Amino acid sequence: MALIVQKYGGTSVGDPDRIGNVARRALAAQKAGHQVVVVVSAMSGETNRLLKLVNARTERPNEREQDVVVATGEQVTIGLTAIAIGAQGGQARSFMGHQCRIVTDSTFSKARIKHIDSGGILEALADGQIAVIAGFQGVDEQGNITTLGRGGSDTTAVAIAAALKADACEIYTDVDGVYTTDPNVCPAARKLDRVSYEEMLELASLGAKVLQIRSVEIAMKYQVPLWVKSSFTDDPGTLVCQEDKAMEDILVSGVALDRNEAKVSIRDVPDAPGMAAKIFGALDERAISVDLIVQNPAVKGKTDLTFTVARADLLKTQDVVKGVVKTIKAGAIEVDDDVAKVSIVGVGMRTHSGVAARMFQTLSGEGINILAISTSEIRVSCLIPTRYAELAVRALHSAFGLDAKVAPARASTGSKARKTSKA
């Protein structure tokens, strides 16, 4: 007998029929001899409907009260799911964040889980019940309702799995696993059977929206085996787990594309100590995250500095940089938001050399100019002009031997969309 946590996203609980389907899956797992915990998101569209009400008459709603309103989405789903399980002859008990209890800090709308008092859940399981838990929400030490931020239901599921020392955490969504790259960009994309936590973290942060990044961090920290599966098929999905020897033999596991960055260049920065600290310190003060940074070799005591930020932060960034440029007496500021970041990810890079070189050669072979480069132990990212984005992904996918040999299984499931609406 295993203890399994199943998490169902918004589209999987989008209407009463689909909730009936979730109940069937949970009951099937119980009948197979397992203890089952179900974590659910709000019905698709519901969180946005509630946020629209919250913002109807003010641009700055009280954040404590916003969480009170938005948390109702998941509350509705747990009740309906428990009712559906009951209607199918099973036994279920719903838990809100404050009933579980999932204790968080008091950062409304993006609270972090501090600890989980899992006694009530274990009691329900021992009683033969399926525990149905509201994702996305918690309660702070003072009893205020909190929410964990978009995609927070993944985090709830993995945190519950960690607290219960579950044998597996299954994330059900509307795609049937993690792919080597976006199938909409590259038809040769393959579903991965296994991927390591670290690779998944890089892929998640690079905009592959299958899992919330925080949930992967918690799964890695507590060694929770994480399955990404479709709630509409019986495909086994992708296992996200600890890296093993076999994984290291694969040089590159996936190719990621991120179109949400913008490039900022500052010309003629004085080549003196502390210049970069002044610029990036000022950006940090305004909570702007900087991604790639490239500094050219100095010529005549001046250098050019290029970096990327999230496109949404571009206006704020320009404001900050204008101020600093005046202070440090640098030159012109150039901005380019017509850029894309393409990345290759793989734990095999740790033990194999020449991966970055092969990436640059591949891009160069397609006539693609690289605007900036950054690397981690298991990732190489290149900033390129947007118009080459899809070409770059396909070329790299092929160059690193990721292309499917046969038509991908995904084509027969009829599920092509990779984006999930989550909360």
Added chain:
Amino acid sequence: MALIVQKYGGTSVGDPDRIGNVARRALAAQKAGHQVVVVVSAMSGETNRLLKLVNARTERPNEREQDVVVATGEQVTIGLTAIAIGAQGGQARSFMGHQCRIVTDSTFSKARIKHIDSGGILEALADGQIAVIAGFQGVDEQGNITTLGRGGSDTTAVAIAAALKADACEIYTDVDGVYTTDPNVCPAARKLDRVSYEEMLELASLGAKVLQIRSVEIAMKYQVPLWVKSSFTDDPGTLVCQEDKAMEDILVSGVALDRNEAKVSIRDVPDAPGMAAKIFGALDERAISVDLIVQNPAVKGKTDLTFTVARADLLKTQDVVKGVVKTIKAGAIEVDDDVAKVSIVGVGMRTHSGVAARMFQTLSGEGINILAISTSEIRVSCLIPTRYAELAVRALHSAFGLDAKVAPARASTGSKARKTSKA
């Protein structure tokens, strides 16, 4: 400085603009120097939408889980109301039933309030905040969410007012007070300035749907002055309060009409001790409430027995009565659901005689046959054929001097509907 509890029903919080209006009223009361507690219902239509989801795939949803779903309606409204108060420069804090805490028994979907731990509310008030409380919901000793049944928000408001020893409880609705009778039936209906708790109890139980009956019982028990007001006008409304000398001078305060009863007659019941006990005992076992009862004088050892039940219970009643009739060897069963109950209510009846006689004369003068009669200390009810219902109401309204001398104020407010959607 007074402590005021204001309760707003579903139509008063039906959209963000109306919630803005509620915030304005609450802030105005606070600016006038009062401590203000606001109790709100779900936005109109919301409770029905949630019940539809609950019943989408099963006829017998788990009641605990139904309450989990349905309680979200009020949760949304408290958040939005607190946000609206904040947006208008005020300070507010929302409270769910489990945060207040409103502790109830565990009778899901019709729980009864056991006690209220008002510490959190008093703290918020002392802090200069407006406390915004979810109506209709509570929490049992085990931490399960409960709801109080339709119209339960009135009960929440009055119970909170009693617990806080509030100076007044104002029930805001879409009519501007309690009327002498239904203005849709009798254009001469007048708004009452004052009505006693006991009269209100009789009127509430007779289908005047302005207040939930349980809320009036609590108000009477704890002597909470209760105002019924419109949230759309500045009319002072109707005060429901302890009866005083002046009230006793008025013979009849209101005329009520109830179309939801059905008449059952059993012919040739043996005139022996215990027959009525057998019949009504059997009905009681099936939780069927009997209202009027008439037994004719016995002729040749047999009598006819007539009583009324709620129309919704008629089929169940026939089943029960058929069984009993066989056992006690009575005769035919006759059923008539084409009946209406018209009642006159007034504390003045206690000290004045001849009221019932005048009622019978008035009906007789209009050629209306009385099918059954029942009385209480402050009420006389007559069962009549449905087709005479409106005529009877108008005739009694006029006969007991209730007709407005001038056109009723209500006509100028444009609000004619008397029925409120409540939860």
